[in-house]
Amino acid sequence: QKEVEQNSGPLSVPEGAIASLNCTYSDRVSQSFFWYRQYSGKSPELIMSIYSNGDKEDGRFTAQLNKASQYVSLLIRDSQPSDSATYLCARYEGYALNFGKGTSLLVTP
Amino acid sequence: DGGITQSPKYLFRKEGQNVTLSCEQNLNHDAMYWYRQDPGQGLRLIYYSQIVNDFQKGDIAEGYSVSREKKESFPLTVTSAQKNPTAFYLCASSMVQGGEKLFFGSGTQLSVL
Numbered sequence: 001q002k003e004v005e006q007n008s009g010p011l012s013v014p015e016g017a018i019a020s021l022n023c024t025y026s027d028r029v030s031q032s033f034f035w036y037r038q039y040s041g042k043s044p045e046l047i048m049s050i051y052s053n054g055d056k057e058d059g060r061f062t063a064q065l066n067k068a069s070q071y072v073s074l075l076i077r078d079s080q081p082s083d084s085a086t087y088l089c090a091r092y093e094g095y096a097l098n099f100g101k102g103t104s105l106l107v108t109p
Numbered sequence: 110d111g112g113i114t115q116s117p118k119y120l121f122r123k124e125g126q127n128v129t130l131s132c133e134q135n136l137n138h139d140a141m142y143w144y145r146q147d148p149g150q151g152l153r154l155i156y157y158s159q160i161v162n163d164f165q166k167g168d169i170a171e172g173y174s175v176s177r178e179k180k181e182s183f184p185l186t187v188t189s190a191q192k193n194p195t196a197f198y199l200c201a202s203s204m205v206q207g208g209e210k211l212f213f214g215s216g217t218q219l220s221v222l
Contacts, residue, residue: 092209
């Protein structure tokens, strides 16, 4: 199975800082990538999608995709305590999403 | 409001018992999915269906069964053959075109008594 790898963390950043979350994948065919946020005991919610090389910005979030190096990242600017959650990276495999194990982010006041 | 409804929120299974998790959507989505999540783990695909009366096994289908008799409904049965069923189960749906954007239900936590 093609893998989606994430550092489980926890990643701890102070309030107002930039949080950087990374994800690598194991093949060069993948075209579509997604970042989901999941609070404890809740279902994942989509926060960003990215399909082409480069950066995509949406408010405080920036997704970055580098297909040659096979990684995708998520930057969260001006991190808030409410951003504390698990962030799941996912890759579309033509019929369903394949998820990484997630990175736990803790934003400290 | 359009959305995906999973029930029950919590479910307990006795040894040797089959249990069924409900998933209903009114988003008019063609595709539906079941994922399993264990603590500290990502989501693993159990089954998916892209059209009524058709479904496919995912990565961890053993010990589970599904049906897709109606577009709106995709129930999951956890059979007695699933020896480690304790997990958080998530149902999702999407359009087949643009199917990468999944919409999730609120989940069912299944535990073994």
